[in-house]
Amino acid sequence: MSAKIIDGKMIAEIIKKDISKKIKDLEKEYKKTPNISTIKAGNNPSSEIYIKLRNKGCKQVGINTNTIDFPENITEDELIAAIKKLNNDCNVHGILIQLPLPKHINQDKIINLIDPKKDVEGLTPKNMGSTLNGDEKIIPITPLSVLTIIENQGIEVKGKDIVIINHSNHVGKPLAALLLNRNASLSVCHVFTKDLKFYTKNADIIITAAGVKNLITKDHIKKGCFLIDVAIISTKEGIFGDVDFNSVKDIAGIITPVPGGVGPVTVACSLKNMIKTFKNCNS
């Protein structure tokens, strides 16, 4: 039997429809339209694509966007001033910093300056802490997207053996916290893991975000497992994830494809968070 292939675009459309309705209701209530500002510095080509996709999504659901475009050689002080201005501007209801920032900028320092109320990506210490202690406020977008996909399949994570292959601040660590909040038995692996297969062969759900093409093959998984592939690897031959799709497709139970899996849901989840920051700014 072949694995069920998740249609991320369809899930995203359902979320966007719901958000669209909620935005209309909130506009009536607050008598204003949400405005989201993105700060971008330099000319990273992936950044351009992400911003374009997100702004398109915003337009679809009725959120206004504004991208502040700084040159590669912007100073840290100029960026700090820009964020403070957005924090204090009552017509801005959400702030995103498009990563990566230029190398001479301390990314964490910049992120930490965002007013947690307006922190669309949920990466400020206060929001990360609430994610860790189970009092979830604004959840980082990729983890929220993974959780949304799992819940969309009607799967309860409580007691499930789940492996995350990634331990970054944006993906692995907050996702681990979210799954522990929901009582999963959780393992986090990464490049320093001695024996990845030990973990993955036992897993009911594998969430992989390593950025290593063909990292996960049929030899890594048990029959019927749920594979969530967060990686986006651009090559001349096309876009790939971590999972060797052809190798696993007859053994896995459910797979998210790349492209068309986690990606579109992640964009939709960023819109979900914008509703939260919009509400925060009006409460």
Place this chain on the structure above:
Amino acid sequence: MSAKIIDGKMIAEIIKKDISKKIKDLEKEYKKTPNISTIKAGNNPSSEIYIKLRNKGCKQVGINTNTIDFPENITEDELIAAIKKLNNDCNVHGILIQLPLPKHINQDKIINLIDPKKDVEGLTPKNMGSTLNGDEKIIPITPLSVLTIIENQGIEVKGKDIVIINHSNHVGKPLAALLLNRNASLSVCHVFTKDLKFYTKNADIIITAAGVKNLITKDHIKKGCFLIDVAIISTKEGIFGDVDFNSVKDIAGIITPVPGGVGPVTVACSLKNMIKTFKNCNS
């Protein structure tokens, strides 16, 4: 060969000696003595013991303490007012809430009100978020104690298979974050875990804080593993941890005993955090 038994009291004494020296230096620099306030509500007998032990430790290293003792029937509003007063009092350089609070009080709400600068236990969202994102500021005390014990043995956690049996806000989750920040391959188990042995038999280090006597026996571990027993189970027969000490002592490589293992180090680590809050209040 028998396992090496860790002497927690000795580690604690070394830490306290170092803190004592640091306090003297800071007193000269700031021209004041650190004052730490503990809020306590009700008459939980373990709370009395913890406070007594901690205050004794404070006295040893030259930290002044003050315990504000509220009755069991205190209201949430009264507690909130007490915390706000301590937050604003420039003669208070650290705040602890002795848990558990009475059942009618929302513990998280109360903890979240502490000024993160003065948060000795590192449990406010901002400090928890910094722990999660690797920009560690004030680390929760029990996780800090476990880390201190591991480092004291000269063991690097990078790439090690580590299992934590506990997923609470005070122990398991922040400890998981700390070990991921140091590149361990990390698993978190708990009461909902299907097959605890699968994880523990593979582990280089097991940190157990389940509160279940004899949870970990020789059948759960691999030869030479490092067992850190955080549990404190009081019975008529004495105080026990999660580990069946006699069962594992010839197989484990290193063990922390209960009592006399993690406990004393935890008290010493609370003093370590008081230095941080004292510095925060003077910077």
